[in-house]
Amino acid sequence: MASKKYTGLFGLLCLLSSGAFAQIGGSYDVQDSSVIPSKRLPQHTEFMANNYAFPAKPRNKWEIGVKGGYATISGDVRSRPGWGAGLHVRKALGYVFSLRADFGYYQARGQNWQPGAVNRITVQNQYAGYTVGDHVFYNYKSTMYDGSLQGVFTLNNIRFHKAKSGFNIYGFVGVGGLVYDVKVNALNGNSIYDYTNVYNQYQASPRPYKDRKDLRKALKDMQDDSYETQAERDKGAELFDKPFKPTFVFGGGMQFRLSKTLSLSIEDKVTVAKTDLLDGMQWQENDATAPALTPDKDIFNFASIGLNFNIGGKSVEPLWWLNPLDYAYNELNAPRHMKLPKPVLDDADGDGVTDQFDQEPNTPAGAPVDTRGVSRDTDGDGVPDYKDKELITPTQCQPVDADGVGKCPEPECCKELRDKLANYKPGGNCQIGDLPSISFKGKTVVLSNDSKALLASVAQKMRDHSDCKVAVVGYCSTNKTEQQLSWDRVNAVINHLVEKEGISADRFIFKYGEMNGDCNTVDLRDGTGEEGPTTVPAPHPNLRRRG
Structure with a gap:
């Protein structure tokens, strides 16, 4: 029995471990004060003023989830398919850790296809009317209610090579309590079952493990579905007139993000209660007259699929969907908030053109230059303006002397006209x-x-x-x-x-x-x-x- 305790615990996670990653958009705006709770606004103010390096943690939404799935008990009787449904409320306390309150209702069933012997203890309980030593095929239907408070650890939202993922993997542990009620199908109407024919079929089979399908069919055809007899139950604490047991729960799961408010989860939860009666049976069959207690306890397993809804106004998504490195990487790539030093570009000659673009790095102080840092030569006579005593020398008067002064030719044919122009006084006597x-x-x-x-x-x-x-x-x-x-x-x-x-x-x-x-x-x-x-x-x- 001990080998059955952990069957399927991480089977579902292993099945999905090769799932594809989906890239989702960027994170929230760390400068948005509307998502910062009032108690953290002082930190946000210091951050915005560049007096504190870390942004304030934003207000994040609550998650409410509903789920349904497959419920089984690993115990003394072989499990059959059962079902269950659950509800949880989850709140992130950080990017990795969150708290979850979980509640569930389950119906688990079991049916042995191997015969067992009624012992003196079970005759006093669920198999009253049978004789000690009679061969029976143990069965049960267990109805359970549980509640637990769990710590959930997100395992993959801190990412170094992408903003965030479209799914996350998580594990959880917690404590809680469980109420159970187990019934046994021990009677056919008002009389006990006669398992003689099924027992003889089991004994006659050369390889009963291979023929267990036929044995199960024979039991199904023989038994009704009444589950009318109360099974043995624990003595002690009760809740709603049913045995109550404290529990330890653990498990893991995977969430797929469908939108900012909706996600799909696949999860496996294992519940350990300090009882061997979740399946109504706790006695070994080696001696029908002096039975002994089985050394192990029953373990309840619930594999489920569920939908989760994020609720809350002026809040970001639950933090387990956000990558805490997103802000730092985006700020390094495209700074919006960092205090960057003002660049200082060298300009050795002070002409207004920085050295890396200056094609004349030693221009005298005050000399006018063009966009390349070269001394301006307005008339193109080869003498820069800062030395040119005749700033605009006509082309026909060039070449010029060292001071930029040219000597214009005086054609004989135009001398008379030149003299007239020299003596001309436009508008009067202005000279x-x-x-x-x-x-x-x-x-x-x-x-x-x-x-x-x-x-x-x-x-x-x-x-x-x-x-x-x-x-x-x-x-x-x-x-x-x-x-x-x-x-x-x-x-x-x-x-x-x-x-x-x-x-x-x-x-x-x-x-x-x-x-x-x-x-x-x-x-x-x-x-x-x-x-x-x-x-x-x-x-x-x-x-x-x-x-």
Whole structure:
């Protein structure tokens, strides 16, 4: 009998151990405060402020499960198919451990196909009316109710190579209590069974183990299904007028996730009660007149399949479905909450282009550069702007000297025209001559010290030529940002000449957003013969840049 105790305990798990894994989506959002219980909100606040490295444990749902399955008793009488049904409530205390309250109702049956001898003890109980030594075929129907509190351990939700799995394997142990009531089919109506023919068939069979199917059929045809006789029962504690026994339960199972609120479970539960009477029999048959107690106790087994439902508002799934490493792996892959150091990119020459992209790493301080970090050469004469004393030298006047100044040829045929142009005074007697251009870096509207020096020379020329007006021209207008930036830079130049150099505002013509010019340059030219406003309102005030 002892070898039968653990039959089928993990058989179902071994059968399913090769089941396929299903990848399920990511975990909950650790930054969502709505799933954090109030008692853990202080930790959540510290975590969100980057003062504590670990996110608070979220509120998780309860599980309610119903199940039905196959109930058997491993005891002194051979088990026949029985059935049972159960209900449980489960709550996760962590990602691995949870508590479960389990309740069940079961009907287990048994029928020996090998004969046994009625002994003096059983004659006093279920086999009253028989004679000691009579051959009978023991049977029973056991009705049981049990309840237990179990600790459940999830074995595979901590995963290193995927977010989580569509199923989990778990084991459980617990303690509880069981109420049982065993009946025996000992009578055929009001009389005892006459097993003589079946016993003779057993004795005549050369290999009764091979012929047990025929023996079972003969017993089934002979017996009714009344189970009218109370079997022997334990003395002591009772509940609902039936024997009560404390129990130890253990087992394992597998859950398959069907959705966020529904799962399917397959489970095997073993219940050990300190009694040998779950099958109504506890006596050895070696001596019918002086029987001895069997040394082992009966074990009840319930293999089941069930549906589980997750309930609870503003909660995540039960924690045994979540991978506690999910947050850490996702944060490493795509940081959303980690405090990352601000990258520091070296720029040895301070020209605004980092060293890894700078094609001229030793540009002098303050020299204007292009996007590659190379000193700008506006007129392409080979002399960088920071050295060029003639910033825009016409192509026909090149090559230039070391200062970037070219010498333009004077064709004889055009000398007369040149002289006329030299003496021409547009709009009157203004002879202010060429005026410089003002360059800006990046998106700034701030005047550099070099630009201020250039404007000081412009102001002096305007004082020397009081009959002249100056047109201040900014470029680029493909979008609102460029239009406003062009306006801001023209405005900065005029404001400086008015406020710092004391030039009257009505001597300027305000032009911005012009075409065919450098977006980062403001040109100044003789505007005496031109028409235009002296002031213009900002086109997009909300986009204005401050110096």
